[in-house]
Amino acid sequence: MPDLLIELFSEEIPARMQARAAEDLKKRMTDALVEAGLTYGGAAGFATPRRLALAVEGVLATSPTTREERKGPRVDAPEKAIEGFLRGAGVTRDQLEVRDEKKGQVYYATITRPGRPAAEIVAQELEKVIRNFPWPKSMRWGAGSLRWVRPLHSILCILTDDVGEATVVELEIDGIRAGNITQGHRFMGEGAFAVSSFDDYRAKLRRDHVVLEAQERADHIWQDAGNQAFAAGLELVEDAGLLAEVSGLVEWPVVLMGQIGEDFLGLPGEVLQTSMREHQKFFSVKNPKTGRIERFVTVANVETADHGATILAGNQKVLSARLSDAKFFWENDLRLVRDKGLAGMAEGLSEVTFHNKLGSQAARISRIEALSRDLAPALGADAEIVGLAAKVAKADLQSEMVYEFPELQGLMGRYYAEAEGLAPEVAAAAQEHYSPLGPSDAVPTGVVSVTVALADKLDTLTGFWAIDEKPTGSKDPFALRRAGLGVIRIILSNDLRLSLSQFLDLQLLRQKITLNRRKATTGEIDTLEEVLDEIADHGVFGAAFEAVMARLKADDKAPEAGDGTVLDGVEKSLPELSADLLAFLHDRLKVHLRDDGIRHDVIDACLVMPRADDLTLLVKRAQALGAFLGSEDGENLLQGFKRANNILTQAEEKDGVEYSYGADAKFAETDEEKAIFAALDAAEPEITRALEAEDFAGAMAVMAGLRPAVDAFFEAVQINADNQVLRRNRLNLLSRIRATCLQVADLTRIEG
């Protein structure tokens, strides 16, 4: 069976696209071959800067012949119908077969699709693959209309048979004729050459200084760079992303290690590393004794007569120019911080827009600062310290260094805060308040960082909620889901106890004040600011708003309402926004807990309980419930509850009333009935005590202990007694059992 070799030779393919493109070529081409009936043994895709290649082993030489039988019209059908059938089936009348069927004689056609040679199929399918290739970005060139990632120069496409004889697949796309010719390295190759098989192709490429496999290029770079660093008593700083990128920039990797000028060794290591990686695609080499970055490794694409001396000298020169810039920024920033402090650096942020509706970065920072102060008591932080930390945490956005290297935001803030002599926890918060960024990113633990990080994320969420820019479907341009998960992880991993609703209300109100500042009257803004001060006392916005309005009315100081819409609008919209945002956080929490193995129905049963805005409590409850349901006691609790609930629900539906008047023990007839009153009387205070101590497992154990009494009660007593007084009392008793069991979670939501 023949082997297929394809190479698409072009101008330089962006490094970041190569691996995916090799995989796409393999998948699309082999899928198409199989679809056309050409099975194969194995396939491998390859990419270098100038070529995509695909080797397919053991392809069928021809696709199998297929036969299909098709039923046609009756023999006495109109001539037109028969002709139509012949056309559709592609057969002539003498090829038709007549068969007797119940309804008369019917024509049958047998359509034979003869197998086609592999070359024909490959030509047809390769053209489709090339024309529809899923490049992230593609282009046209010259006067042609073909699209490729960069101009496509040649196509090599051969089938090699068992004796090693190669045949070129006939194919032409936009003037490019497939052949058996390719070329090696741009500068070290010997020009065009013909190939007869994949092995021949790979060997000749290597002879002409092209390593076909990206992994082999990466391995070579990593090993050689590591060896050179080791020989100098240093070690290479790992950077998998850079390694993959650099492997896609060279066909023949040549590793060169160079010096970083003395002048620059005093820059923070992260600055050296970032500058070298981003601008020059250099690896960093550090001194293991001092941890300092002292050298770099660059990967060239050619071997030169002077063993890379010119290349290295050039690279060193470029690096010096780059680092001179970095040093200039670093020194300017430090000077500014020493003269005016980070607060001085932050000044210009009032000119920088955060979002056109949500105001400047400075406005955003002052909101975060206010919320940090609000959060401080609940989190056990010092309000002054977290206020300061929040105020300076984003000052580095105005630094020259972060302007040049946005990825150093936070880290530079930490360095500059240290340079200013601010408290270590304030400096740490500048760096850590962005965390956690991803689901596996570390969560801050210091109380100052925790407070500012939480305030930062809550401000982002409330801001975009206030302007109705919530995430929808796959669209989440402001990374709000990530911010939501950040809030959840910060709270849970630090075991924080706080009523989120209160802080959502506070910050939503601040957002509303920002949004309405132009439209509202001074009186309205003053009123809303008064409400801000009241929220802590009243717990939530609604009560605080009413209290302030009532007080103002009593003092005859109700604000001039402008057109009356601002106060009204805020009053109406804010509670809804707050509830919606909490529901969003609950949704994110469900996703997060599902990964921890907590069932969604268990969470749903807990979400409807009071204080569900205290996420730590919520999770504690859900964990206890989840664990309890898995135990024998849990099964008892659930079954006892369900039995009581089913009967009660049916009766309530039938009678159209809710039996919640309270059962009276004096109507208890049987011992079993009396026993259950006694059991409930004993259990209820225990449950209350356990719940007050947030001992959900303890409370549920007490509830489960009611099962024998409940079971005995059902055995002995007929609920739907003829005596209506007894019946009502028994239903009210069931209601008491139900209410007791619902104190930990809404068990009606538990499945199974």
Add this chain to the structure above:
Amino acid sequence: MAQTNGKPRSFQEIILRLQTYWAGQGCAMMQPYDMEVGAGTFHPATTLRSLGSKPWAAAYVQPSRRPTDGRYGENPNRLQHYYQYQVLIKPSPPDLQDLYLGSLKAIGIDMDLHDIRFVEDDWESPTLGAWGLGWEVWCDGMEVSQFTYFQQVGGHDCAPVSGELTYGLERLAMYVLGVDHVMDMPYNDPDASIPLSYGDVFRQTEQEYSRWNFDIANTEVLLRHFEEAEAECEAILSHPYDDPKTGQRIVMVHPAYDQCIKASHLFNLLDARGVISVTERQAYIGRVRALAKKCADAFVQTEAGGYAA
């Protein structure tokens, strides 16, 4: 005189060799456009000629101004006034990469000693409503040119596609000549009877313009000129194509485009004066782009833009 082989010895020799090389490849040697522009791309020989179906090949030096990059002549690599060498060929020839490498050889870069790389860098000009795909070309880790296949200009698809090469002349020359500070670079032949360095020619102007750009330029006047240029550009294009006086069809694209260039440079000056906020910035860029698009729309209605009556 420019030598044709060996290492060049001065800034101007590098320019002369590029001129000779690209003239030899059949490009029309254009002269710099006589207006202040931010980059060689703004020259109508590139922006407008990349539109429409007519073949084109041109090369030229373009003095370019980036007011925000002024450093009073002190920074070794940064200038508010510098030179770009620009080549535009439409349709892009299949061997454009080889032609480009030939130009590097012509200015004395020996491929056997240097590491030349094509690193992905997609080009976009928000003010011109233009974009293309290509690379920055690295020589030993230094960006020496921008290499772009134009896909769209002024909102129009480019068909055929132009290949554009842009060389940052000072940086390239400093590297070839082995100079560390741009002001130390020999401008003419160092053995000439009056040898001049780049600093002799430009240090004073860098100082003067840096001061003016950053602190003195009258922002009210600049703002007014911006508005005027914008209005004039639109007014010019609003005239009917048929000229009542001569009775000919005369679409006044180039006069209108001059106003677009003016608006763009005025915007750069205002930016350097720090009077444009981040939010306003996008709006200004959008206004210049709107002018560029109108000019492009009009250009394809002219003979040079492929219009056939």
